[in-house]
Amino acid sequence: MKKGIATLLTILIILNLYTPHVNAATDDEGGPRISDEALNATMYEGEGIIPTKQGNEVGTQREATDASSKTNAMDTVIGIVLSLFTIPPKIASWVMSEIVLHGKINYIDADAGEKQSLFTIYDLLLGKYYLFDIDFFNLKSGDGNATLINNLKDNVAIWYTGLRNVALIGSALIIIYIAIRLAIAITSGEAAETAKYNKMITSWLIGIVLIFIVYFLAIILIYANTFIVDFLKNIITASGTDGSMEARILTNTVSDIAAQKGINKLLFVVLYWVLVYYQLKFFIVYLERMLEVYFLMIVSPLVCMLYPIDFVGDGRSQSFKKWFKTLTEKIMLQSIQLGVFVIFMITANEIATEAPLVAILFFSALSNGEKIVKKLFGFGGKNIKDVHLKKIRPH
Numbered sequence: 279m280k281k282g283i284a285t286l287l288t289i290l291i292i293l294n295l296y297t298p299h300v301n302a303a304t305d306d307e308g309g310p311r312i313s314d315e316a317l318n319a320t321m322y323e324g325e326g327i328i329p330t331k332q333g334n335e336v337g338t339q340r341e342a343t344d345a346s347s348k349t350n351a352m353d354t355v356i357g358i359v360l361s362l363f364t365i366p367p368k369i370a371s372w373v374m375s376e377i378v379l380h381g382k383i384n385y386i387d388a389d390a391g392e393k394q395s396l397f398t399i400y401d402l403l404l405g406k407y408y409l410f411d412i413d414f415f416n417l418k419s420g421d422g423n424a425t426l427i428n429n430l431k432d433n434v435a436i437w438y439t440g441l442r443n444v445a446l447i448g449s450a451l452i453i454i455y456i457a458i459r460l461a462i463a464i465t466s467g468e469a470a471e472t473a474k475y476n477k478m479i480t481s482w483l484i485g486i487v488l489i490f491i492v493y494f495l496a497i498i499l500i501y502a503n504t505f506i507v508d509f510l511k512n513i514i515t516a517s518g519t520d521g522s523m524e525a526r527i528l529t530n531t532v533s534d535i536a537a538q539k540g541i542n543k544l545l546f547v548v549l550y551w552v553l554v555y556y557q558l559k560f561f562i563v564y565l566e567r568m569l570e571v572y573f574l575m576i577v578s579p580l581v582c583m584l585y586p587i588d589f590v591g592d593g594r595s596q597s598f599k600k601w602f603k604t605l606t607e608k609i610m611l612q613s614i615q616l617g618v619f620v621i622f623m624i625t626a627n628e629i630a631t632e633a634p635l636v637a638i639l640f641f642s643a644l645s646n647g648e649k650i651v652k653k654l655f656g657f658g659g660k661n662i663k664d665v666h667l668k669k670i671r672p673h
Contacts, residue, residue, distance in 0.1 A: 353539060353540075353543075354536075356543055357535050357536045357538075357543055360535050360543050360544060360547045361532050361535055361536075363547050363551075364531055364532065364535075364547060364550050364551075367550055367551050367553075367554035367555075370554050370557075370558060371396075371397065371528060371554050371557065374397040374557060374558070374561050375395045375396055375397040376395070377397075377409065377423075378397050378407040378409050378410075378422075378423070379395045379396075379397065379407075379422065380422025380423070381395055381422075382395055382422060383395060384396060384401070384406075385522075385525050385529075387525075387529050392529070394529065396524075396525050396528055396529070397557065397561070398524040398525060398528075398557070399524060399556065399557055399560050399619075400523075400524055400619075402560055402561075402564060403507075403612060403615055403616040403619055404507070404511060404616070405504075405507060405612065407423075408421040408423050408424060408427055409423040409426075409427060409565070409568075410564040410565065410567070410568050411427060411568070412500065412567065412568050412571040412572075412608075412609060413500050413504070414430075414431040414434050414435070414571075414572065414575065415497060415500070417431060430572060431572075434572045434575055434576055437576045438493075438575055438576055438578070438579070441576060441577065441579045441580055442489060442579040444579070444580070444583075445489050445579035445580055445582060445583035446489065446579075446583075448580075448583045449482065449485060449486055449489070449583050452482060452583070452586060452587070453479070453482050456475055456478045456479055456482060456586070457479075459471070459475050460472065460475035460476065460479070463475055474590070477589070477590075478586050478589065478590060479586075481585055481586040481589035481590075481595070482585075482586040484585060484586075485582050485583060485584075485585030485586050486582075488582040488585060488598070489579050489582040489583065492578045492579070492582055495602070496575055496578075496605065496609075499605065499606055499609045499610070500609055502609075502610070502613075503609050503610050503612055503613045506610075506613035506616075506617070507612060507613050507616055510613070510616050510617060510620050513620055514620060517620075524553060524557075527549060527550060527553050528550075528553070531546055531547075531549070531550045534546045535547065563611075564612075567608050567611055570604075570608050571605065571608050571609060574601065574604060574605045574608070575605075577601075578601065578605075581597055581598050581601045582598065584597060585597075585598055622640040
């Protein structure tokens with residue numbers, strides 16, 4: 279899908295750059311095909327005679343007007359047909375907007391003065407949608423999704439507390455088992471077994487400590503992500519970027535199609551499809567991120583409880599290491615993507631007015647940039663570019 283979109287966009291951009299703009303008043307060599315007097319008489323008086331390259335007399339202003347009317351009519355029909363192809367992405371965009379905003383106005387079209395509810399990747403990365411909020415320590419009111427998300431957060435707290443109690447009971451049973459095995463090993467004089475269970479006692483103590491501090495580890499990660507996001511917000515504000523590129527594309531596509539000629543009409547249809555496609559991918563990734571962070575916090579006490587058992591095999595707790603790395607990656611995903619977004623989209627926003635199709639290619643660069651940053655920090659999770667909408671099936 280990604281290769282197909284990239285190929286299509288490349289072809290359309292090349293066609294747009296090299297589409298000839300031939301003036302009917304010039305010949306093949308670029309010289310004037312008719313005199314200025316004949317052209318003026320034809321255009322303004324309706325009586326001029328236009329000679330062809332072979333010297334024959336053809337048509338008058340009426341014929342030229344008829345040809346122009348046919349061309350305009352054809353452009354209008356093509357515009358209407360292409361506008362119909364924007365209906366599916368419009369529906370998808372509207373559904374996402376309703377889910378996150380519930381009709382709340384968040385965008386005002388400066389040109390038309392219309393107030394609209396729009397879901398944008400820009401606002402998503404800035405953390406303006408409570409639906410994707412992972413800060414389960416704070417509850418919010420006044421949002422359309424407040425009831426749903428607050429209930430989820432309450433359930434996370436309930437399950438976390440319950441499983442923490444289970445983990446403490448389980449840890450007590452584990453230390454009893456370790457103590458018994460250690461006593462047997464000492465009695466039997468097995469030095470290797472004695473050393474093994476002494477190490478397990480040490481790892482058990484680490485596990486107990488982790489059960490009580492894992493909560494604070496999550497708080498530190500969440501606040502670190504919030505700090506970076508706020509810092510990047512200040513950079514965006516200082517740059518003078520308003521982030522309205524997406525909103526302009528979403529609200530002006532139909533009028534842009536009507537205003538364009540020839541292949542440019544198709545360019546704006548492709549532009550709209552690509553933008554909504556990436557919006558869907560971000561929507562899905564951040565919804566999954568929210569649920570995964572909640573789940574990781576719920577099971578964290580059990581992971582800590584099993585720390586001494588996992589430690590026995592190779593002297594390292596693989597389960598806890600994987601859990602912490604996954605939690606860090608999921609929480610910091612927003613700041614990573616916003617950082618890449620700042621680099622690419624500030625530039626894209628500047629050229630969006632003149633070349634919106636080129637600007638939309640920066641969303642692909644955003645995916646690649648995210649992958650590079652994740653590799654630098656040792657994160658190997660799923661990237662935006664790894665999300666394939668065609669694989670999503672309702673359960």
